[in-house]
Amino acid sequence: KNGKKIPNYTERLNRQYLPPCYMETGAFVISKRIVVTPKTRIGENVDIFEVPEDEAQDVDTFEDLRSVAATLEKQKVAIYVNGNNKRGIGHIYRALEIADEFYSKPHIYYDTNQTDPKVFGITTHELIPVNGIADLFERCKKEKYTVFINDILTTSIDYMIGLKSVLPDAKIINFEDDGEGILKADLVFNALYHENDLPQVKAGEKYYISGKTFMFYEPIKVKEHVKKVFISFGGADPQNYSDRLLRMITNEDYKKIKFVVVLGRAKYNVETLMDYNKWDNIEVLYDVSNMPELMSSCDIGVTSRGRTGYELAMLGIPSISMAQNQREEKHGFVCNENGFTYIGLNPADEIIESNLRMYINLSKESREQFQNKLLSHDLRGGRKRVMSLINGL
Template sequence: MKIVAVIPARGGSKGIPNKNIRLLNGKPMIYYAIDNALKSKYISDVIVTSDSKEIQLIAKQMGVSFKNRSLQLCNDEVTLDQVVYDTIKENKYDIVITLQPTSPTLHVKTLDNAIKYFIDKNIDTLISVVNNPRLSWKCVSGQIVPNFIERLNRQYLPKEYAETGAFVISKYNVINEKTRIGKIFDVYEISKEEAIDIDDFSELLYAEHILKNNKIAIYVNGNNYTGMGHIYRCLEIADEFYSKPDIFYDKNQTERKFFGATTHNLIAVNDSTEIIEYVRNRKYTLFINDVLKTSTEYMDGLKKASPSMKIVNFEDDGDGVYKADLVINALYQKSEYAKMLVGERYYIAPRLFMLYKPISIKDEVEKVFISFGGADPQNYTFRLLTIITKKKYISKKFIIAVGKAYADVNYAMSFNIYDNIDVYFDVTNMPELMSQCDIAVTSRGRTGYELALMGIPTISMAQNKREEKHGFVSIEHGFCYLGLNPSDTLIESNLDLYINMNQKDREEMQKKLLENDLRNGRKRVMSLIDNL
């Protein structure tokens, strides 16, 4: 059986100049149609028809036939039927397949399955379609009327097929200057991703994204010891990609509930060896670690499993950092090597915080915000709750936020019996709570950055030796830092100092906090990752 693929590719394009030869994922758009035809197990001949010398060169380089299209067949009124007929009229074939270069995301497997379907069904024409049901309207005799019987959710609507342009398969004897469709025809449904027919720049961008086929994975853990910030950041990063990353977590260290109601692909593993096996099978293009420490052995395992995969580590304090393509550490101020970027410039602000403006500094302090992250391993929350129940604080309002990994949630919530104390668990809108307050008390992790974004004068203390290295939350940047495990007396005296601080001094502190560019860190980090 003699089967020919005809690829019509005019040189001029008004909507997208040089459309058919534009580079998509590093290759000319027309390359993908030619490549599919060459890889097909059914197609015996491939002919590119065009008026373009550049397209002729591409056809020659790829080893396929080229037909120089006449000027009469290059204007906007000419149909594809005329072009295809002109290409094959002098040769005899059994089947003619029109493959359009504007559908570069079509898979050769899909094409071959369609050809087999066409042969088995013994039909005249088979057209590629995509199922695109929707509530649509039409004009009948000048009146707009519904093009549906009953208003239903999209998934319950009857199938509605739209031609994609990916392929038209026809018997040779049905093709003439006016048609490629015979009396016996059918449609062949293909996926939305393969159904692209590039006609504007948004479709061009979408096709580029699909062809890159970026597969992303993230490994993250969070618990009472390491804190919950790793998980919060990982979920923020996951939302920056135009696909769902696989998110791995060690079920011996991290509970599923810590991820909240996310619909991202969560995969529980027993250890890192399971992750390496996933990498070997799934061939990710990007892998992100946010687990505090990576080993050289683990990083070597990732590289060996997928040599071309890029690896980005966040807040890595292990030997594995030297094996990463990029290391981001917003909490530290000193870089150990060229690929490690540190400091507040690379802080990823939670998206909700981007919607809020810094607080206005009032004449007097009325409300105090207290939070020590999602875990609070030092249990500073307990100590602050004990302090603020003293009578001298009765005229001040205290808002306390505790997270999912906090060990004494029930005890903390019991303080809601006090009129001036409100304790919240697993807060979904943290900036809203913060925006109500005038000063804050926190530890030296990501909450400090959030309070700086809000311009809230803040007292801070470290949870552990690691947090002592977190240089941003310091006097230099507008914080009052008390060190690791300060005494209750020191905490209380500084709380009193801040509560009684005059408006001007608090405004000076806010000014210092807001000098730090924390809002653009997300953009910087994603740009670095995209350019790996």
């Protein structure tokens, strides 16, 4: 205006709160024959046809061409995941972490017969309920995904053949799968299991995907004495280890030790266990948002053999572990050789308590030895390795 640049709005706001601002793409002009003259193609009554932003790219430079190529080659990603009290919800956490890594927002499917949507917590990702495998396959047929990720535990040959029949051009990636379906997958990541001879199976802790927030925390400094104990058995705790530990630590012998007990989204009888907060030295929390902050305030941990074990190892927290089920007994990383004290599946109370007492009384030097073993593993680079292999398919 008058030779000066002025804003095309009256009030300065974030772009999403401003009225729409259109730019002409020149993609097409549709006019009635009678308005077209040697001087104009535009009549008196003009309207616009809005095209999606990714279809409105004007190619004038090689940089523009590169941008268009990226749009044309954009992945269309789906994730199928289930989690509950029996299966655990580490799958849910991992699926949400993986979803954040793609440039295009994935569709996240879950089976309403197996998964309560509450276990996803608060998320901006698109969650799509399905009623069984047939419903899932019908949706996949319409969407034509280029990448399909399964995080549903063991897959069968039949399931994988059915999935490939509706998505013949998709790359199929499975997580934590020790079923026959791995033979039909393009990639399998089994961070919790031992090495496998199949070329498409990537096993071991170097493929563990940590929560993003853990990347910002350094390992704890080992103190002279144990003053605070972290206790958590994942999102479900089907063996009810939390209940057993809470009963133990109400003993007068532990009154000088602070205990932090974290319950997950799929845990039953949460309200009953919250009553233990009446003890001065016991804090029971539900669905903690900043787990690494809480863990880092503790000196030792007690956990199962799933995701939480890896998180404690990343922070160098000496820990006792026990398996939740026979499948967890096959998880290789959380073991004595790697710096944990593993006491098996469903150990007796006296075994749990004797190990807890031992850990509370361990010298600083002994806890430092445990920490050195825990920190000798590269658990921070897994996300990059996994995504590099997926994107390289």
